[in-house]
Amino acid sequence: MSNTSIVKQLNILVGTPNVFSDKADLVTYSYDAAVLEPHLPMAVVRPADSEALGKVVAFCNTEGLPLTVRGAGTNLSGGTIPQRGGVVMLTNGLNRILEINSEDMYAVVEPGVITAKFAAAVEAEGLFYPPDPGSQAVSTLGGNVAENAGGLRGLKYGVTADYVMGLQFFDVEGRRVKTGSRTVKCATGYNLKALMIGSEGTLGVIDQITLKLIPPPRDRKSLLAVFDEIERASQAVAAIIARHIVPATLEFLDNFTIRAVEGFSHAGLPVDAAAILLIEVDGHAGQVAEESDLIEEICRTLGATDIQVAQDDAQRDRVWAARRSALSALAKLKPTVVLEDATVPRSKIPAMVHALQSIAGKFDLAIGTFGHAGDGNLHPTILTDKRDHAEWQRVEAAIEAIFEEALALGGTLSGEHGTGLAKAAFLEKEIGRGAIALSQRIKQALDPNRILNPDKIVGG
Amino acid sequence: MGDMHALIQLMREVEDQLAGCMRCGMCQSVCPLYAQTGREADVARGKLALLDGLLKEMFDRPDSVRERLDKCLLCGSCQAGCPSGVRVIDIFIKARAILTGFSGLSLPQQLIFKGMLAHPALFDRLTQWGSRFQKLVTRPVNDMLGTSCARMDTPLIGRRHFKPLVEKPFHRMVPSLDISPGRSGIKVAFFVGCLIDKIFPQVAEAVVSVCAHHEVGLLIPQGQGCCGIPALSAGDTRTFRRLLMHNLDLFPIDAFDFLVTACATCTSTIKKLWPLMAERENRSVRTQVAQLAQKTLDISEFLVSRNIFPDARQYDSVAHSVAVTYHDPCHLKKSLGVYTQPRILLQAANGYRLEEMAGADQCCGMGGSFNLKYYDISSRIGAQKCDAIRRSGCQMVATSCPACMLQISDALSQAGDRVHVRHVIELYAESLKQNGDCPAAHQT
Numbered sequence: 001m002s003n004t005s006i007v008k009q010l011n012i013l014v015g016t017p018n019v020f021s022d023k024a025d026l027v028t029y030s031y032d033a034a035v036l037e038p039h040l041p042m043a044v045v046r047p048a049d050s051e052a053l054g055k056v057v058a059f060c061n062t063e064g065l066p067l068t069v070r071g072a073g074t075n076l077s078g079g080t081i082p083q084r085g086g087v088v089m090l091t092n093g094l095n096r097i098l099e100i101n102s103e104d105m106y107a108v109v110e111p112g113v114i115t116a117k118f119a120a121a122v123e124a125e126g127l128f129y130p131p132d133p134g135s136q137a138v139s140t141l142g143g144n145v146a147e148n149a150g151g152l153r154g155l156k157y158g159v160t161a162d163y164v165m166g167l168q169f170f171d172v173e174g175r176r177v178k179t180g181s182r183t184v185k186c187a188t189g190y191n192l193k194a195l196m197i198g199s200e201g202t203l204g205v206i207d208q209i210t211l212k213l214i215p216p217p218r219d220r221k222s223l224l225a226v227f228d229e230i231e232r233a234s235q236a237v238a239a240i241i242a243r244h245i246v247p248a249t250l251e252f253l254d255n256f257t258i259r260a261v262e263g264f265s266h267a268g269l270p271v272d273a274a275a276i277l278l279i280e281v282d283g284h285a286g287q288v289a290e291e292s293d294l295i296e297e298i299c300r301t302l303g304a305t306d307i308q309v310a311q312d313d314a315q316r317d318r319v320w321a322a323r324r325s326a327l328s329a330l331a332k333l334k335p336t337v338v339l340e341d342a343t344v345p346r347s348k349i350p351a352m353v354h355a356l357q358s359i360a361g362k363f364d365l366a367i368g369t370f371g372h373a374g375d376g377n378l379h380p381t382i383l384t385d386k387r388d389h390a391e392w393q394r395v396e397a398a399i400e401a402i403f404e405e406a407l408a409l410g411g412t413l414s415g416e417h418g419t420g421l422a423k424a425a426f427l428e429k430e431i432g433r434g435a436i437a438l439s440q441r442i443k444q445a446l447d448p449n450r451i452l453n454p455d456k457i458v459g460g
Numbered sequence: 461m462g463d464m465h466a467l468i469q470l471m472r473e474v475e476d477q478l479a480g481c482m483r484c485g486m487c488q489s490v491c492p493l494y495a496q497t498g499r500e501a502d503v504a505r506g507k508l509a510l511l512d513g514l515l516k517e518m519f520d521r522p523d524s525v526r527e528r529l530d531k532c533l534l535c536g537s538c539q540a541g542c543p544s545g546v547r548v549i550d551i552f553i554k555a556r557a558i559l560t561g562f563s564g565l566s567l568p569q570q571l572i573f574k575g576m577l578a579h580p581a582l583f584d585r586l587t588q589w590g591s592r593f594q595k596l597v598t599r600p601v602n603d604m605l606g607t608s609c610a611r612m613d614t615p616l617i618g619r620r621h622f623k624p625l626v627e628k629p630f631h632r633m634v635p636s637l638d639i640s641p642g643r644s645g646i647k648v649a650f651f652v653g654c655l656i657d658k659i660f661p662q663v664a665e666a667v668v669s670v671c672a673h674h675e676v677g678l679l680i681p682q683g684q685g686c687c688g689i690p691a692l693s694a695g696d697t698r699t700f701r702r703l704l705m706h707n708l709d710l711f712p713i714d715a716f717d718f719l720v721t722a723c724a725t726c727t728s729t730i731k732k733l734w735p736l737m738a739e740r741e742n743r744s745v746r747t748q749v750a751q752l753a754q755k756t757l758d759i760s761e762f763l764v765s766r767n768i769f770p771d772a773r774q775y776d777s778v779a780h781s782v783a784v785t786y787h788d789p790c791h792l793k794k795s796l797g798v799y800t801q802p803r804i805l806l807q808a809a810n811g812y813r814l815e816e817m818a819g820a821d822q823c824c825g826m827g828g829s830f831n832l833k834y835y836d837i838s839s840r841i842g843a844q845k846c847d848a849i850r851r852s853g854c855q856m857v858a859t860s861c862p863a864c865m866l867q868i869s870d871a872l873s874q875a876g877d878r879v880h881v882r883h884v885i886e887l888y889a890e891s892l893k894q895n896g897d898c899p900a901a902h903q904t
Binding site for chain 2: 030135387
């Protein structure tokens with residue numbers, strides 16, 4: 001079928017105003033937030049309802065058209081970069097919160113709902129949806145499920161997968177599949193939703209999500225611990241976890257990041273510190289008091305030079321806003337920012353921090369390290385200019401070295417950004433030949449024509 | 461139309477700035493246009509990718525890129541919130557100038573910019589005739605807001621409820637003024653701006669009376685022109701330059717301590733865009749523009765930051781009666797970071813109390829010529845602002861920009877709301893008058 005007749009068919013399926021095929025529009029759907037080459041699709045469609053969504057999937061399968069689903073396009077591993085000449089399907093035409101059930105503590109949403117808007121709507125009902133990826137102000141819940149997005153609260157509250165109770169998706173032939181339930185427990189059938197979560201649009205297309213909600217914590221307390229040696233800060237992270245304390249967030253910022261953040265946000269961070277830990281404990285008042293005392297004690301024992309406890313919400317918010325601005329602050333320093341998220345078991349945080357420092361030295365690169373140390377998920381952030389070819393080669397070598405190190409420490413290539421295109425080639429090193437082969441058989445069974453987001457995760 | 465290679469060479473000017481966008485997409489969360497359309501080409505990230513595509517020779521013709529680039533409110537919300545600090549507005553303004561230089565202006569744009577705007581005296585005369593003529597084709601719709609609408613189907617007016625041109629613009633009430641400072645010891649020059657001159661002259665009168673009250677010296681040169689933003693946003697750098705030179709001649713830098721305006725857009729244009737566009741001028745012009753930009757202040761910022769008006773706290777115990785909500789003009793808050801000063805001034809205006817609306821700093825959707833070209837989207841954004849005003853429960857909304865006043869009046873009038881739209885300086889000026897010109901009398 002020619003491009004013109006494909007566009008004509010798509011017009012029939014989703015309505016003319018919802019099909020974009022002008023080159024200028026296609027350019028704007030050729031990239032995501034990963035530092036990778038853009039690929040120009042052939043058409044972009046925006047279904048306005050679930051039926052149209054299913055029909056587009058079936059049509060692409062029949063015509064052998066590569067189909068990439070796109071939420072906000074904030075992916076950091078290239079998961080939303082389409083295949084050249086393929087079709088991009090936008091989910092922002094499906095952005096209704098269908099139900100927030102306070103009695104049974106769940107919500108049903110369409111995939112295009114924006115994460116932060118959903119969290120706010122839930123909060124207005126007196127409930128709590130914890131996953132808070134860095135891009136939550138724009139990211140979509142469909143994208144969060146497809147990538148199994150994490151966030152600052154992962155350590156205590158888990159990631160998106162921990163909140164998905166049920167899914168409704170279209171298989172590649174456009175048949176609606178329901179999996180999971182609105183019940184707390186559900187032990188029937190294969191756990192198909194588990195297969196869909198984090199599958200990056202390679203196995204089916206999500207059109208409805210049932211999410212678990214929880215009661216919000218009653219009390220919370222934020223601490224800032226200052227260290228004059230980076231090792232001591234990372235040892236404190238490992239020690240807190242080893243004492244079986246699970247804070248809501250336990251974030252690490254190295255000196256490079258502290259200086260960048262302070263220059264940007266003026267939150268009063270100690271710019272001379274080698275590293276700081278930002279810690280928040282939450283729960284019942286008694287638990288909060290007990291845990292924060294223990295954390296203070298651990299940090300002091302390990303040589304924290306100063307520990308500040310936020311006295312009020314304003315102070316707390318200022319410090320956390322500063323942490324949230326870490327990536328922004330680093331991004332202002334250089335044109336290109338490569339945000340990695342290799343993750344290690346928490347006892348290995350000191351070793352990983354050490355390794356990152358030597359990698360920065362070895363490849364002569366500016367690397368700021370911050371991140372969710374409490375769950376082992378650091379974000380070494382390489383600042384560079386992609387147009388500087390010599391430096392870019394060193395960046396690529398450094399990324400590989402970071403991967404090697406994370407795997408050697410028993411970790412993973414990605415804590416929360418996904419495999420996508422960026423890490424597909426390295427995946428076998430982590431999961432092994434057996435897992436790759438099984439994944440390919442699953443892919444072959446569910447998507448025999450290989451139209452669902454090709455090239456991602458297990459390759460073409 | 462020139463050749464694409466030449467265009468690409470010109471576009472290299474913005475190449476470095478374009479490289480700063482890391483495609484994070486956070487601009488989606490603040491762009492008022494994207495909130496309406498959900499199309500990537502409407503948000504800064506998409507537009508920057510298109511300019512990048514133009515540089516990488518992905519397009520044979522620039523028309524489709526230009527069309528998308530022009531579909532923007534230039535509100536600067538994206539720039540204010542950009543994690544990477546990309547100077548989005550600078551890039552867009554420069555790119556519009558380059559693309560217009562390449563493809564040319566449309567005929568109506570040529571008539572308006574080159575034929576009228578570039579000649580301040582002619583522009584004044586034409587609008588004067590317009591104010592007489594408009595009554596034939598329009599009728600009043602909302603006496604409280606003072607809006608009118610078309611009597612018959614006219615393409616230019618459409619279904620707008622607009623504030624008509626006044627019969628006697630400010631420049632005919634006060635052609636020029638040169639008053640030495642009194643006890644304040646400060647002299648300001650007043651840049652009036654087109655909308656205030658021709659639609660809201662009472663705002664300019666308020667500036668004059670407030671300056672008189674506080675014994676601030678005032679210079680109003682005769683024959684002021686437009687700040688140039690309509691021409692600049694259409695990429696018409698020649699008209700812009702003509703207006704820049706015209707205004708530079710009228711405001712000799714040593715004749716005053718500050719240049720004040722009561723228009724957020726004029727202030728932001730003089731402070732940010734005049735220096736940006738003067739980069740290629742000779743050194744003396746560059747210096748003059750830089751000094752002028754340095755001296756330019758929004759009227760409320762001037763009064764508050766220079767401690768011109770008495771300490772606001774002395775009014776605290778006076779019974780405040782009328783609830784007023786405040787709308788932040790994008791060009792004041794997002795471009796210049798000015799948002800506390802108008803509120804302080806408002807609270808100092810005796811008889812008013814400030815009630816914040818939700819999303820006070822969300823764009824009203826005016827965007828100058830954006831409103832002319834994309835009225836449907838513009839009025840949908842305006843309707844949201846209108847909702848926020850209504851939910852604040854106030855019978856009056858104040859702001860610091862005549863363009864926002866036009867848009868908000870239209871939105872409120874369309875919805876049949878009876879809410880007053882006022883400029884902050886008007887309220888302050890009236891409170892001074894009501895209080896017998898003696899603020900100290902109200903100290904308790």
